[in-house]
Amino acid sequence: MEIKVAIFEDSKPLRESLQQLVDSQVNMQCAGAFADANHLVLHMKEASPDVVLMDINMPGTSGIEAVKIISEQFPVVRVLMQTVFEENDKIFAALLAGASGYMLKKTSPAKMIEAINETYNGGAPMTGSVAAKVLQMFRNQPAAASSESIDLSEREKEILEWLVKGKSYQAIAEVCFVSIDTVKTHVRHIYEKLHVHSKSQAVAKAIYQKLV
Amino acid sequence: MEIKVAIFEDSKPLRESLQQLVDSQVNMQCAGAFADANHLVLHMKEASPDVVLMDINMPGTSGIEAVKIISEQFPVVRVLMQTVFEENDKIFAALLAGASGYMLKKTSPAKMIEAINETYNGGAPMTGSVAAKVLQMFRNQPAAASSESIDLSEREKEILEWLVKGKSYQAIAEVCFVSIDTVKTHVRHIYEKLHVHSKSQAVAKAIYQKLV
DNA sequence: ATGTAAATCACCCAATCGGGTGATAGGTTT
DNA sequence: AAACCTATCACCCGATTGGGTGATTTACAT
Numbered sequence: 001m002e003i004k005v006a007i008f009e010d011s012k013p014l015r016e017s018l019q020q021l022v023d024s025q026v027n028m029q030c031a032g033a034f035a036d037a038n039h040l041v042l043h044m045k046e047a048s049p050d051v052v053l054m055d056i057n058m059p060g061t062s063g064i065e066a067v068k069i070i071s072e073q074f075p076v077v078r079v080l081m082q083t084v085f086e087e088n089d090k091i092f093a094a095l096l097a098g099a100s101g102y103m104l105k106k107t108s109p110a111k112m113i114e115a116i117n118e119t120y121n122g123g124a125p126m127t128g129s130v131a132a133k134v135l136q137m138f139r140n141q142p143a144a145a146s147s148e149s150i151d152l153s154e155r156e157k158e159i160l161e162w163l164v165k166g167k168s169y170q171a172i173a174e175v176c177f178v179s180i181d182t183v184k185t186h187v188r189h190i191y192e193k194l195h196v197h198s199k200s201q202a203v204a205k206a207i208y209q210k211l212v
Numbered sequence: 213m214e215i216k217v218a219i220f221e222d223s224k225p226l227r228e229s230l231q232q233l234v235d236s237q238v239n240m241q242c243a244g245a246f247a248d249a250n251h252l253v254l255h256m257k258e259a260s261p262d263v264v265l266m267d268i269n270m271p272g273t274s275g276i277e278a279v280k281i282i283s284e285q286f287p288v289v290r291v292l293m294q295t296v297f298e299e300n301d302k303i304f305a306a307l308l309a310g311a312s313g314y315m316l317k318k319t320s321p322a323k324m325i326e327a328i329n330e331t332y333n334g335g336a337p338m339t340g341s342v343a344a345k346v347l348q349m350f351r352n353q354p355a356a357a358s359s360e361s362i363d364l365s366e367r368e369k370e371i372l373e374w375l376v377k378g379k380s381y382q383a384i385a386e387v388c389f390v391s392i393d394t395v396k397t398h399v400r401h402i403y404e405k406l407h408v409h410s411k412s413q414a415v416a417k418a419i420y421q422k423l424v
Numbered sequence: 425a426t427g428t429a430a431a432t433c434a435c436c437c438a439a440t441c442g443g444g445t446g447a448t449a450g451g452t453t454t
Numbered sequence: 455a456a457a458c459c460t461a462t463c464a465c466c467c468g469a470t471t472g473g474g475t476g477a478t479t480t481a482c483a484t
Contacts, residue, residue, distance in 0.1 A: 178431085191472080365459085381440075393465085
């Protein structure tokens with residue numbers, strides 16, 4: 001069974017050499033090669049590819065917009081992004097938009113072929129350095145799965161929620177039907193348990209640690 | 213310059229063949245091959261490797277605990293995990309613990325060598341299917357990204373970051389080398405732009421809208 | 425029963441914060 | 455040139471906060 005590949009690449013030499021490369025494979029077939037993504041949906045319907053090679057920088061519709069459209073309208077089609085440079089935010093945007101892989105253009109033809117195969121088979125090939133950036137973002141984001149251990153009482157959690165919502169002590173006292181001094185006492189206990197010394201620190205910690 | 217590689221792998225045949233493979237490379241040297249991670253820190257100090265090949269399943273200290281220790285105590289050392297199966301949670305745990313890459317053991321020797329090189333050079337090699345899992349988790353988690361529209365000046369963004377970190381006006385004034393009144397003015401402008409009226413509201417909004 | 429934790433309230437006080445008003449200087453836009 | 459934005463600084467003032475100390479009641483566990 002042949003893998004049908006569509007190519008979106010504005011550089012003519014590169015586009016044609018990619019096309020040749022793909023067609024020279026026994027298990028692949030280039031179903032279309034286009035210089036831009038301006039008639040993306042039309043081209044996609046025409047070519048009905050399994051895998052799309054998408055340049056990230058193109059005149060008109062950008063590769064990122066294109067991948068967004070493809071992943072919405074042709075969810076089974078897998079998109080392998082190609083770019084010259086490693087631009088952090090573009091990588092991020094492309095992957096969030098639905099790209100399956102991210103290769104640098106300097107990648108050797110053999111690796112490109114391999115990457116197309118992997119993409120077709122559900123993999124997400126990326127150059128090691130791209131993967132490193134993804135990993136880095138990945139590690140930075142999701143705080144900690146663990147970080148249990150902080151056991152606030154029910155009342156304290158409730159008050160912490162109000163703090164995160166930006167309420168003043170007075171306002172919290174009113175919605176909780178207690179005196180302002182009670183609120184202050186609770187807040188003091190919260191600070192002790194969270195090891196912080198101000199509302200904003202408590203709010204930041206609460207959000208980051210998903211206590212609220 | 214040679215890359216010093218340490219190997220942690222409980223299977224003796226595999227360990228020895230890896231050792232041979234590494235030593236057969238002109239730019240690599242096996243600095244130690246160990247059957248378990250029980251005297252990890254000692255072994256690490258002895259071998260002082262650049263790259264560690266770490267089996268994920270070992271008797272005693274697990275590969276994941278080991279990578280955690282290494283990334284804490286030897287932060288410059290890069291760790292390439294190896295495993296037989298693709299177990300989602302293990303991949304997740306290993307990468308969060310600080311692993312730089314994740315290869316399946318079925319990977320060919322040539323690819324292993326390449327992966328070690330990439331790891332040494334700051335890359336994060338993974339089998340395409342592993343990368344796909346990472347991407348999937350990555351896409352599932354972090355919800356919305358952009359939500360532009362709020363345009364703070366550079367200085368204001370900087371000060372907002374300090375607010376989120378829990379600094380007082382006075383503390384910000386000191387790290388920014390400006391007077392406390394300047395900080396207050398910036399903060400007022402930030403409040404106006406964010407439509408909030410207190411530090412904690414600003415902090416919550418900044419975090420939720422990923423302004424920081 | 426005795427101790428411990430949670431929830432409630434009170435008073436004090438200094439530091440911080442929020443907002444008002446106003447000013448100067450450099451840069452951009454119109 | 456005028457208008458506008460940004461960054462900087464200053465003074466004032468009332469409200470809020472953070473922390474110290476202490477107390478009572480209820481409930482739960484030893």
